[in-house]
Amino acid sequence: MTSFNRRAVLKAGALASLAATTAGFSRITMAATDAASQPASGASAGASSSGQGVTRTLARYIVGARYEDLPENVRREGTRTLLNWIGVAVGGSHHETVDRAVSALTPFSGPAQAGLLGRHERFDILNAAFINGVSSHIFDFDDTHLKTIIHPAGPVTSALLALSEYHPVSGTDFLNALVLGVETECRIGNAxxxxxYDVGWHITGTAGVFGAAAAAGKVLGLNEQEMVWALGLAASQPVGLRESFGSMNKSFNPGRAASNGLFAAILASKGYTSSDAMIEAKRGWANTISTKQDYNEITSGLGQRYEAALNTYKPFACGIVIHPAIDAAIQLRNEYGLKADQIASIDLKVHPLVIELTGKKTPRIGLEGKFSVYHSVAVAIIEGAAGERQYSDRAVQDPAVIALRDRVSATIDPKIKPEQVDMTITMKDGRQYHKFIEHAVGSLEVPMSNQQLEAKFLDLVAGILPDSQARELINACWNVEKLANAAQIARLGVARA
Structure with missing residues (x-):
């Protein structure tokens, strides 16, 4: 298979209709997620809308949920989540951020219990979970639950994979735990x-810790009371502030959520107690860190509707709110053969969140470029892509990119939805080209195909893993349910001597 060609994916006419990729940033999600957010009939008993019994109801569900009960579409999305996460974690494994984390923690790491994806080092499972979580998020290329903008796999799969090397688990149990972890964090996030998020919490970290605790606790075989304690201990460890965006600290958050959740489950497995109502109590997690608490989102329809089925995957290595603008830029570039030196101006009409989240006009380093709609549009026009290479220090500091970036303007338009953009490119000779993006590639309605996910995977791991090993790893992810020991995936994902 050839490397993932984002230009080809977005060529004019290649997609008849694109999907709403930034719906998760909206205050009310669009039609694709509306149905999934409706309470299902037969909602779990034991928890009221006021929140009484929420933590225990959720714990009871996690403990009793069986792989056999997962619908086929949920299992399928679980394997896609796994494949995408492995690819981005291996791809990010040699970023400076990961190198620094490995260097800092090596003297303090315990027994060599688990591998670091894409590398040869082995750490104790808590530190391995942390570093793999950092690695998987550093490119901002990981999965996204659009309703909450949680990146679900980072906290959950980082904890699970490390644990699988210490505590053997079958592929079916691994996949079941992964789905339950994603379900847990996304439901809590919905609440x-x-x-x-608006007050400044990084929800991937703050809700992700619950997903990691639930998934690890499931594999460890916690009973209902122990799972209540695991969720309670997770509630005591919220991590992540939005102020960290654009720095190494952002990827710290899912990494720490993974290790914190795993830590909580391990303690609970030995009888380490917590309050039985740490999520819903007056001075518990939800009331302490949010002015909104919709507990029905946590308990309604457990085992009937699945947030884990709503996961999406990025074709571009940046915040989803920029994706419509990148989509428009690449389509116009390809359709009209646009060259940067011919362009006088690029004018965008955007939703307010685009400016709030990605309004950096003069990013200095690659990580800051991920939060600049101006850089993203400029580099997409020049290079025809918005992958990890387009968010390197090299790309952000490229004089040609900077020159075009300075000709990009973004104006808030109240009629533009978060998943839309209205772009007009004016050429120096007076010609104008216009593109309105209703929905961008990579969302629920028009998701990345399995073939596109594989191509993205191979592009990310190129130069880190040999092609034969990469393809063996892809096969193991697709067939995780058939594995006698899920740790095989971890062994295939590390660098070989």
Whole structure:
């Protein structure tokens, strides 16, 4: 298979209709997620809308949920989540951020229990979970639950994979735990989003710790009371502030959520107690860190509707709110053969969140470029892509990119939805080209195909893993349910001597 060609994916006419990729940033999600957010009939008993019994109801569900009960579409999305996460974690494994984390923690790491994806080092499972979580998020290329903008796999799969090397688990149990972890963090995220996010919490870290605890606790075989304690201990460890965006600290958050959740489950497995109502109590997690608490989002329809089925995957290595603008830029570039030196101006009409989240006009380093709609549009026009290479220090500091970036303007338009953009490119000779993006590639309605996910995977791991090993790893992810020991995936994902 050839490397992932984002230009080809976005060529004019290649996609008849694109999907709403930034719906998760909206205050009310669009039609694709509306149905999934409706309470299902037969909602789990034991928890009221006021929140009484929420933590225990959720714990009871996690403990009793069986792989056999997962619908086929949920299992399928679980394997896609796994494949995408492995690819981005291996791809990010040699970023300076990961190098620094490995250097800092090596003297303090315990027994060599688990591998670091894409590398040869082995750490104790808590530190391995942390570093793999950092690695998987550093490119901002990981999965996204659009309703909450949680990146679900980072906290959950980082904890699970490290644990699988210490505590053997079958492929079916691994996949079941992964889905339950994603379900847990996204439901809890639904209960407090957007208020919790708006005040500055990084919800992938704050909700992700619950997913990691639930997944690890499931593999460890916690009983109901122990799972209540695991969730309670997770609630005591919220991590991540939005102020960290654009720095190494952002990827710290899912990494720490993974290790914190795993830590909580391990303690609970030995009888380390917590309050039985740490999520919903007056001075518990939800009331302490959010002005919104919709507990029905946590308990309604457990085992009937699945947030884990709503996961999406990025074709571009940056915040989803920029994706419509990148989509428009690449389509116009390809359709009209646009060259940067011919362009007088690029004018965008955008939703307010685009400016709020990605309004950096003069990014200095690659990580800051991920939060600049101006850089993203300029580099997309010049290079026809917006992958990890387009968010390197090299790309952000490229004089040609800077020159075009300075000719990009973004204006808030109240009629533009978060998943839309209205772009007009004016050429120096007076010609104008216009593109309105209703929905961008990579969302629920028009998701990345399995073939596109594989191509993205191979592009990310190129130069880190040999092609034969990469393809063996892809096969193991697709067939995780058939594995006698899920740790095989970890062994295939590390660098070989």
């Amino acid at each position: 407090v989003y957007p208020n919790h």
